[in-house]
Amino acid sequence: MTAAVEKPRMPKLFSLYGPTKLALTDSNSYITAGDTVVDPDAWLEQVKQCRYLPEDHMRILCRLVRDRLATMANVVSLQSPITICGDIHGQFFDLLKLLEASGEPPHVQLLFLGDYVDRGKFSLETITLLFCLFVRYPSHVTLLRGNHETRRVSHTYGFYQEVERKYGGLAVWRDCCEAFDLMPFAALIDDRVLAIHGGLSPEVRTVDMMHELRRDMEVPNGGALCDLLWSDPDESIDGWGLSTRGAGFLFGKTPVDNFVEENSIDLICRSHQLVMEGFMECFDKKLCTVWSAPNYTNRVENKACVLRIDGSRSPEPVFFEAHPLKEEQFGIHVLDMLATVLSIGEFCMLLAATMQALVSIVNPKIKNTVATLFFVLPVSIIVPFFIAKVHNDEAIKREAIDH
Numbered sequence: 001m002t003a004a005v006e007k008p009r010m011p012k013l014f015s016l017y018g019p020t021k022l023a024l025t026d027s028n029s030y031i032t033a034g035d036t037v038v039d040p041d042a043w044l045e046q047v048k049q050c051r052y053l054p055e056d057h058m059r060i061l062c063r064l065v066r067d068r069l070a071t072m073a074n075v076v077s078l079q080s081p082i083t084i085c086g087d088i089h090g091q092f093f094d095l096l097k098l099l100e101a102s103g104e105p106p107h108v109q110l111l112f113l114g115d116y117v118d119r120g121k122f123s124l125e126t127i128t129l130l131f132c133l134f135v136r137y138p139s140h141v142t143l144l145r146g147n148h149e150t151r152r153v154s155h156t157y158g159f160y161q162e163v164e165r166k167y168g169g170l171a172v173w174r175d176c177c178e179a180f181d182l183m184p185f186a187a188l189i190d191d192r193v194l195a196i197h198g199g200l201s202p203e204v205r206t207v208d209m210m211h212e213l214r215r216d217m218e219v220p221n222g223g224a225l226c227d228l229l230w231s232d233p234d235e236s237i238d239g240w241g242l243s244t245r246g247a248g249f250l251f252g253k254t255p256v257d258n259f260v261e262e263n264s265i266d267l268i269c270r271s272h273q274l275v276m277e278g279f280m281e282c283f284d285k286k287l288c289t290v291w292s293a294p295n296y297t298n299r300v301e302n303k304a305c306v307l308r309i310d311g312s313r314s315p316e317p318v319f320f321e322a323h324p325l326k327e328e329q330f331g332i333h334v335l336d337m338l339a340t341v342l343s344i345g346e347f348c349m350l351l352a353a354t355m356q357a358l359v360s361i362v363n364p365k366i367k368n369t370v371a372t373l374f375f376v377l378p379v380s381i382i383v384p385f386f387i388a389k390v391h392n393d394e395a396i397k398r399e400a401i402d403h
């Protein structure tokens with residue numbers, strides 16, 4: 001490893017957000033942003049109850065996050081002990097369980113590998129909590145970029161719509177995306193463990209080359225930055241293969257062996273792929289996948305973990321359960337469906353009664369036949385339509401899981 005890698009470098013081009021003059025230390029509880037004095041501890045208290053911040057405060061938080069991200073190198077140099085966390089995907093209550101399992105800053109140091117938003121119901125609350133921790137405990141929280149921390153992907157998989165619904169506008173989504181643009185994409189722990197969201201790129205042989213990349217942009221559809229966030233390991237191939245994701249590559253044993261050897265590291269730790277056991281090692285333990293979204297999208301009954309790295313000890317996965325609130329949410333889902341079916345029935349009964357009354361004026365003999373017709377016909381059309389729609393939604397969700 002060259003000396004240049006050990007010394008974090010400043011990113012090349014951040015014209016909009018220069019290094020902040022705000023003093024951010026772990027002992028700071030108040031931060032002055034322009035004329036406003038904000039209190040990250042008060043934010044944390046609110047956000048931990050799954051309540052997002054008022055828009056003006058959220059925008060200040062995004063600004064603080066951006067200011068700090070802009071000072072960080074592409075590959076952040078970190079020291080153990082540290083706990084690595086994988087995909088979270090808007091599963092806010094499971095993030096609370098994760099923090100229970102890992103311990104919270106400033107008592108522990110946490111490194112998140114990206115994919116904070118999309119899929120889950122609480123992307124906004126999730127990213128707000130992580131941003132608050134990042135601002136409040138700067139030397140104990142590092143946030144890397146995942147492939148969902150982009151405009152293109154977060155527009156398609158839920159975060160965009162969620163922000164629009166909760167704030168009635170898109171300013172916060174735009175602010176978050178500008179923060180995403182500045183996120184570092186990798187971390188090097190004790191110079192021995194490379195942590196990254198997706199995996200390797202055929203264009204990047206060394207950590208040094210990662211430092212040379214330009215990162216302050218929307219992730220392109222191809223090229224090194226895209227590959228690092230999108231690629232997956234595949235033990236069934238030796239070299240490089242095409243990915244069905246439509247971005248990034250599949251990489252086999254040789255690229256992993258070469259990268260590990262050339263950069264004198266022991267392990268590549270990544271997330272990005274659902275693994276049912278929550279943790280998976282491959283390529284002679286030179287690469288591992290850490291997955292931190294238990295019971296993913298509320299239907300895959302998978303396990304989840306975080307990975308504890310402590311000096312020369314072998315990495316230790318710490319498993320944790322999904323938040324029990326999931327079951328209650330499922331209950332709400334069933335009630336929602338029941339309410340919809342009942343209201344369809346109610347509507348049809350009302351329609352039938354109206355028609356019965358009208359027909360009885362003209363011809364009382366056929367009033368019951370007409371009433372039955374006007375109840376049975378709409379029910380037989382609307383209910384199957386509704387069931388088909390629910391079915392279709394499920395299929396879309398299942399497809400999303402494969403993405």
Ligand SMILES: [Mn+2]
Nearest residue numbers: 115146147272
């Ligand atoms: Mn991903």
